Amino acid sequence: MSEIRVASRYAKSLLELAQEKDVLEKVNEDMKLFSKTVAQNRDLQLLLQNPIVKADKKLAVINALFKGKVDSMTLAFFDIVARKNRESLLEFIATEFERQYNLYKGIQKAKVTSAVPLTPALREELGRRLVAQTGKTIELEENVDPSLIGGFVLRVGDKQIDSSVKYNLRKLKNNFKDNSYITKI
CATH class of the missing domain: 3.30.429 (Macrophage Migration Inhibitory Factor)
Structure with a gap:
């Protein structure tokens, strides 16, 4: 399955869950913050893409960067993605989430x-x-x-x-x- 299709599915799931929990606006801001942070930090981008670094180490870095700055549901989502060894897709998921959010909101x-x-x-x-x-x-x-x-x-x-x-x-x-x-x- 292609990266974009997988990212699209994760983004859709996050969007639906955020709607259900009534935290859609907060999660949207969180995903924008994540995208901006990754775009501005080449080392973080390379870390997320590196297949040698274990998922728990990547998750520790993500938690260190975003804990207290993003909603607890967003952190839990990052945890789930990392446990599935899909942290290299987080950048694509954030972009796809923004696209789906914009589509949903018109x-x-x-x-x-x-x-x-x-x-x-x-x-x-x-x-x-x-x-x-x-x-x-x-x-x-x-x-x-x-x-x-x-x-x-x-x-x-x-x-x-x-x-x-x-x-x-x-x-x-x-x-x-x-x-x-x-x-x-």
């Missing part, structure tokens, strides 16, 4: 990259339009990339709208290259 992630930071009015307008188009709550991630010169690149799910000056200049340049035979006549 949250759509969107990423906008612009040449300059968005003004609050523009941010609000963009959020309103995305809500109208998707019918979902929008979680907007903003990035600034001065190389775009102007405009923005918006990514929602698997769709991308590139309205940047950089893209339009590149398109114009390619059109000139394609039409260069006209100048030879």
